[in-house]
Amino acid sequence: MKTFLLASGNAHKAEEFKELFSGTISVNAAPRTLEVDETGKTFVENALLKARAYYDTYKVAALADDSGLVVESLPGILGVQSARFAPELAEYSDKCRKLIGLLNQNPLQSRNAYFVCVLCFYLSPDEIYFFEGRVHGQIGSDLRGDKGFGYDPIFIPERAENDGKSLAELPEWKNTFSHRAKAVQSSLEFFKESMDKTHQRP
């Protein structure tokens, strides 16, 4: 089984990866979390910065996740800067309320939003793979649910049920259809295909 060191200090991501990879790829915690300056302008650049930092330090294959929430009517905030939105607020519940407040200032503003996840698998400086997943939805008008993390309580994903439930109320749905789940599914398809090809070589 392929093994990667998780280039992340976010325990919620680690928990989700455990479920998402469940026995197909092994993702291990690093002995120590590194402080990586996320100076990139894109999710891909930041994912690469994190994966490379862990690879360079620990000399083993690393997996990084750079993710965030893009709110269409607020292009100057969140996005790749999602982890740094409203730094004066320690709690994500307060960051969520602040975001709702910004959208409420103009009721005509679109509440369309999407989460992005870019995974960077850094096997060596010559072998680096990226996978992206997205999930579309709307920013709700209040916080709902106590599962998940970050902006989950205010994100209402597009679903056939159309019942207004947030990602924080839908852990099982999130595990199959989230930005992170989709990026993981793409990576598993890719690694399975590349392993199948290796086995087929004469």
Ligand code: ITT
């Ligand atoms: P690492 O860089 O150490 O992995 P981080 O939390 O700083 O951890 P990011 O830089 O990728 O991670 O920032 C992601 C931000 O987007 C962060 O504020 C999260 O709360 C938010 N986010 C990402 N995925 C999310 C999800 O599935 N649900 C809710 N919020 C999410």
